[in-house]
Amino acid sequence: MLHSVAELEKAQTVYEPILDSNIATAPAPYRLRRTFRAVSEVRPGKQWQRLLADGWIGWREWYVARAASTASTEREAVRAVRRYMPELEKLLDGLAGHLPDDPVLREFLAFWCPPRYLVNCTQAASVDDQGPFLMRNYDLDPALNEATLLHSQWRGKKVMGMVEGLSGLSDGINENGLAISLSFGGRVIKGRGFGIPLIMRYVLETCTDVQDGIEALRAIPCHMSYNVTMVDVKGAMSTAFLAPDRRAMIQNTPWATNHQLGVEWPRHGRMSATIERAQRLHQRYKTTYPTEAQLRRAFLGAPFFSRNYRAGYGTVFSACYRPIQQTALLGWGDKQVHCWSMNSFKDTSLEIEYTDAGSRVLTD
Numbered sequence: 001m002l003h004s005v006a007e008l009e010k011a012q013t014v015y016e017p018i019l020d021s022n023i024a025t026a027p028a029p030y031r032l033r034r035t036f037r038a039v040s041e042v043r044p045g046k047q048w049q050r051l052l053a054d055g056w057i058g059w060r061e062w063y064v065a066r067a068a069s070t071a072s073t074e075r076e077a078v079r080a081v082r083r084y085m086p087e088l089e090k091l092l093d094g095l096a097g098h099l100p101d102d103p104v105l106r107e108f109l110a111f112w113c114p115p116r117y118l119v120n121c122t123q124a125a126s127v128d129d130q131g132p133f134l135m136r137n138y139d140l141d142p143a144l145n146e147a148t149l150l151h152s153q154w155r156g157k158k159v160m161g162m163v164e165g166l167s168g169l170s171d172g173i174n175e176n177g178l179a180i181s182l183s184f185g186g187r188v189i190k191g192r193g194f195g196i197p198l199i200m201r202y203v204l205e206t207c208t209d210v211q212d213g214i215e216a217l218r219a220i221p222c223h224m225s226y227n228v229t230m231v232d233v234k235g236a237m238s239t240a241f242l243a244p245d246r247r248a249m250i251q252n253t254p255w256a257t258n259h260q261l262g263v264e265w266p267r268h269g270r271m272s273a274t275i276e277r278a279q280r281l282h283q284r285y286k287t288t289y290p291t292e293a294q295l296r297r298a299f300l301g302a303p304f305f306s307r308n309y310r311a312g313y314g315t316v317f318s319a320c321y322r323p324i325q326q327t328a329l330l331g332w333g334d335k336q337v338h339c340w341s342m343n344s345f346k347d348t349s350l351e352i353e354y355t356d357a358g359s360r361v362l363t364d
Contacts, residue, residue, distance in 0.1 A: 168197020
């Protein structure tokens with residue numbers, strides 16, 4: 001589940017005095033255990049019902065508390081999906097049909113003009129002797145993340161990605177070898193548009209390559225500012241700067257942190273170290289594309305890897321998607337990488353522990 005702006009500001013208010021104080025006050029050690037699941041489902045069924053059972057109560061409370069849920073807004077949401085994402089209308093109707101007595105679910109799944117939220121992430125596309133790849137660190141409070149890699153074929157196309165917002169995705173890859181990842185764009189402006197997790201799902205469900213993805217991202221309004229980095233099987237790479245108050249800006253830069261044209265939210269920029277991360281990536285790409293091993297080492301260290309779980313923006317997982325191999329590699333800490341294949345997916349359950357020292361897999 002994603003942070004609201006208010007929740008992030010509260011976390012900063014609590015955490016920044018700890019950073020600035022010269023008084024050695026030792027907070028209680030942070031420790032959290034989560035069960036990560038990798039699951040496969042051709043059509044929405046038991047796995048979708050489990051996602052609902054695990055996540056809908058929390059998402060519903062978040063949504064209802066921040067966005068009035070009325071019949072008129074539900075109709076507006078349905079019309080928006082029909083206009084901008086008609087390919088998903090039948091799917092969303094079917095997903096909502098698993099809880100027919102809860103009208104809020106259909107409105108929520110459309111993700112039209114949802115409440116403000118954000119995440120802190122780093123993402124980078126590159127190419128090495130194994131071909132193109134997309135790597136990312138996903139930063140959030142690990143208690144809020146849905147901790148699920150979902151392999152699905154809901155509309156006929158195979159899609160594999162990390163669940164966000166029940167039916168949406170934070171990153172993933174499809175059977176055509178298109179891989180995408182999102183990061184927050186560092187702006188609090190909110191407008192009329194869809195929440196980014198559903199846009200990510202749409203791109204993977206309907207697009208085949210980076211150019212397809214660019215056209216889709218240009219056509220679909222996004223309710224907040226996000227950076228979407230893409231790479232495809234041919235090695236095309238691009239980053240789209242999405243915003244509710246200006247047209248999508250397509251960048252040749254194959255990486256992104258948490259700002260767009262510049263830092264527009266200074267407090268968030270300092271907290272997230274977005275400039276420091278961008279400078280490091282700029283240096284790495286100056287002469288040649290970094291290999292997967294080089295990027296992985298960098299992403300496991302400062303300033304990319306964050307252990308600030310108690311403040312709500314620690315690195316929950318690292319992921320690497322390979323378009324040619326059609327694989328997803330997920331890691332928690334040093335050398336703990338697990339691989340899933342699009343065409344030979346294996347359901348898996350892992351116990352992950354988060355502490356002030358970082359993250360690690362407890363059981364395989």
